[in-house]
Amino acid sequence: xxxxxxxxxxxxxxxxxxxxxxxxxxxxxxxxxxxxxxxxxxxxxxxxxxxxxxxxxxxxxxxxxxxxxxxxxxxxxxxxxxxxxxxxxxxxxxxxxxxxxxxxxxxxxxxxxxxxxxxxxxxxxxxxxxxxxxxxxxxxxxxxxxxxxxxxxxxxxxxxxxxxxxxxxxxxxxxxxxxxxxxxxxxxxxxxxxxxxxxxxxxxxxxxxxxxxxxxxxxxxxxxxxxxxxxxxxxxxxxxxxxxxxxxxxxxxxxxxxxxxxxxxxxxxxxxxxxxxxxxxxxxxxxxxxxxxxxxxxxxxxxxxxxxxxxxxxxxxxxxxxxxxxxxxxxxxxxxxxxxxxx
Numbered sequence: 001x002x003x004x005x006x007x008x009x010x011x012x013x014x015x016x017x018x019x020x021x022x023x024x025x026x027x028x029x030x031x032x033x034x035x036x037x038x039x040x041x042x043x044x045x046x047x048x049x050x051x052x053x054x055x056x057x058x059x060x061x062x063x064x065x066x067x068x069x070x071x072x073x074x075x076x077x078x079x080x081x082x083x084x085x086x087x088x089x090x091x092x093x094x095x096x097x098x099x100x101x102x103x104x105x106x107x108x109x110x111x112x113x114x115x116x117x118x119x120x121x122x123x124x125x126x127x128x129x130x131x132x133x134x135x136x137x138x139x140x141x142x143x144x145x146x147x148x149x150x151x152x153x154x155x156x157x158x159x160x161x162x163x164x165x166x167x168x169x170x171x172x173x174x175x176x177x178x179x180x181x182x183x184x185x186x187x188x189x190x191x192x193x194x195x196x197x198x199x200x201x202x203x204x205x206x207x208x209x210x211x212x213x214x215x216x217x218x219x220x221x222x223x224x225x226x227x228x229x230x231x232x233x234x235x236x237x238x239x240x241x242x243x244x245x246x247x248x249x250x251x252x253x254x255x256x257x258x259x260x261x262x263x264x265x266x267x268x269x270x271x272x273x274x275x276x277x278x279x280x281x282x283x284x285x286x287x288x289x290x291x292x293x294x295x296x297x298x299x300x301x302x303x304x305x306x307x308x309x310x311x312x313x314x315x316x317x318x319x320x321x322x323x324x325x326x327x328x329x330x331x332x333x334x335x336x337x338x339x340x341x342x343x
Contacts, residue, residue, distance in 0.1 A: 011220055011290050015041070017207055018066055025062045025202045026055055027195065028188040035179045035308050036063065036153070042283035043221050044176020045132050045152040047117075047167075047312060054181045055192075056155040060113040068206035068213040069110035069149070076120035082127035086137045087144075102139055107131055110147060110214065114154035118164040125171050128152060132174040149217050169271065169315065176280045177305075178312035227286035228296045236341050237281040237302055243334045244314050245272030259337050265330055268320035273313035280309035299342050307331050 015037060022033050032048075036059070039046045048056050057073075064071035074085060087105035091098050106112070107128070117125060131137055132152055137144045154175070156167075172178075184192060195202060208216055239258035246269050247261035265272075284305030285297045292301075311327040320326070 021066045021204050022062050025204050026059050027191045028184050032179050032181055038284050038287045039177040040151050041224050041287050047175040047178040048155045050181030052157050060153045062204045064111040066204040068208045068210050071111045072106040072109040073113040074106050075115050076117045080120045080124050082124050085127040089140045112152045117154040118156045122168050172312045173274050173276050177308035179308050224286045227289050233297050237278050240338050241273045241278040268316050268325050270317045271315040273310050277310050277313045
């Protein structure tokens with residue numbers, strides 16, 4: 001890696017300033033804020049899960065303001081159509097002739113909040129797939145590029161089941177991380193209700209000039225890609241991803257498993273992570289390496305991002321639900337087993 005130490009220090013400084021600025025508005029949730037920023041600089045998207053009223057929407061709005069990027073919000077509902085997300089073609093009169101003109105939808109922005117994404121039908125949810133993967137929208141046979149950086153944050157409320165639709169596995173897999181916003185503890189709850197019921201409500205200040213924000217942030221993302229990953233760490237990440245698949249799965253990788261099959265994974269998991277899970281592990285680990293002032297990924301970096309990178313990529317069965325087993329607990333078991341691969 002040929003980048004100078006000053007560039008790494010600048011990355012650390014900007015990241016930490018973003019954390020502090022968002023933390024002025026969002027009380028608590030320091031770990032969640034860090035994970036969202038890690039996903040942003042890794043070039044991925046984030047699914048945010050939490051009970052109503054815990055600040056999911058405010059967190060996304062505050063992030064967009066601190067980054068000084070354009071921001072749009074889509075309220076997903078059962079009657080929302082794909083064209084309401086991506087845009088549509090209309091007939092317009094141009095120079096005396098009637099032509100089809102593409103009108104951009106709210107997806108044409110830098111930071112997109114998909115609020116309560118699981119309230120829309122799978123057809124509408126899937127309208128985001130091309131944009132999230134390829135940074136473009138195809139409509140009427142024409143491709144329309146999206147402005148980089150493009151960052152999707154989608155929220156869902158786990159306790160509301162009526163009127164919701166499960167996210168298709170292909171849609172879940174497009175999110176780099178899935179993070180949780182827990183209910184605040186007593187001290188944080190007191191701070192929240194005190195700071196939001198007065199005359200002055202905290203607002204984040206933009207940390208990047210408006211005319212160069214996108215360019216500076218894209219340069220930071222390029223720096224992340226240049227962090228080095230040693231072959232044995234790539235093998236470690238591959239072993240973790242492979243261990244999320246049950247041993248009897250038809251999708252299990254061919255050849256000898258790098259880790260022995262876990263009895264609980266075999267019992268409770270229908271489908272494990274796709275290769276995108278491995279990409280998420282390494283990209284998230286690269287951001288953490290830079291934050292620690294290093295140009296190479298460590299085992300601990302990979303371990304720290306394993307839960308947000310893989311928990312939504314493991315499809316559990318009814319037995320797991322009945323026994324109160326969640327994907328994060330299974331990931332921790334896999335990490336304990338994987339530590340024997342460390343050298």
